[in-house]
Amino acid sequence: MSTTNPLLILIFSGKRKSGKDYVTDLIQKRLGAEVCCILRLSGPLKEQYAKEHGLDYSELLGAGKYKEHYRADMIQWGERKREQDPGFFCRLAIREARQPVWIISDARRMSDLQWFWREFPQHCRCVRVEASVRTRLQRGWTFTPGIDDAESECGLDQGVQFDWIINNDGDDNVLNEQLRGLLALAKEKSGDNMDQRTVTVNG
Numbered sequence: 126m127s128t129t130n131p132l133l134i135l136i137f138s139g140k141r142k143s144g145k146d147y148v149t150d151l152i153q154k155r156l157g158a159e160v161c162c163i164l165r166l167s168g169p170l171k172e173q174y175a176k177e178h179g180l181d182y183s184e185l186l187g188a189g190k191y192k193e194h195y196r197a198d199m200i201q202w203g204e205r206k207r208e209q210d211p212g213f214f215c216r217l218a219i220r221e222a223r224q225p226v227w228i229i230s231d232a233r234r235m236s237d238l239q240w241f242w243r244e245f246p247q248h249c250r251c252v253r254v255e256a257s258v259r260t261r262l263q264r265g266w267t268f269t270p271g272i273d274d275a276e277s278e279c280g281l282d283q284g285v286q287f288d289w290i291i292n293n294d295g296d297d298n299v300l301n302e303q304l305r306g307l308l309a310l311a312k313e314k315s316g317d318n319m320d321q322r323t324v325t326v327n328g
């Protein structure tokens with residue numbers, strides 16, 4: 126498969142309702158959509174799951190109850206696919222990426238990180254979004270056994286050296302302050318030489 130070589134890959138993880146989408150949207154707004162794309166590993170998963178089960182793909186992409194209703198089954202369905210091919214959703218997620226900065230907004234498993242590190246060893250940085258239980262509850266989260274204590278939510282709780290840990294409990298000023306280093310790196314990298322950005326992905 127041929128894709129366009131990124132200059133920086135920011136791999137985000139975080140608990141449900143920590144604000145991964147909110148924070149990554151903010152970063153993309155700051156960098157611009159020509160420089161930075163948001164790639165969701167769950168995008169191709171939800172698309173395929175919706176097709177196979179006759180569901181509404183756009184509802185599965187949203188932050189509402191519809192997605193939560195199907196979450197446990199989607200997790201199991203996705204895990205069966207990943208068992209056969211751990212890079213399956215990673216490859217699908219990046220297939221149309223053309224920008225120099227990629228944000229992976231929803232890494233969940235060590236196998237996701239390993240795939241990106243193996244394919245793009247020079248370019249990956251890991252970012253964790255954190256919010257308190259209280260904040261997450263206010264955002265509509267409720268603890269669900271079998272989901273919040275399973276690999277899909279806990280797979281990256283240990284064993285990852287994060288380059289940035291972003292606390293997303295406060296207002297946008299607090300958030301912007303924490304994003305300064307990350308945005309500076311993204312601007313520096315995307316200002317670098319943009320030639321020779323074609324690469325072949327094997328795994």
Ligand SMILES: Nc1ncnc2c1ncn2[C@@H]1O[C@H](COP(=O)(O)OP(=O)(O)OP(=O)(O)O)[C@@H](O)[C@H]1O
Nearest residue numbers: 140141142143144145146147148188264293295296
């Ligand atoms: N800093 C913030 N200020 C205001 N609202 C926020 C902030 N962060 C997140 N939210 C809101 O909280 C809700 C959950 O955030 P978001 O969807 O980004 O979380 P997530 O980690 O991507 O969740 P999920 O696990 O469902 O994918 C959304 O309605 C979002 O707009």
Ligand SMILES: C[C@@](O)(CCOP(=O)(O)O)CC(=O)O
Nearest residue numbers: 167170199200203231233277
């Ligand atoms: C099924 C799954 O992709 C749902 C992700 O939904 P979201 O990123 O929380 O919107 C989680 C998983 O991959 O285990």
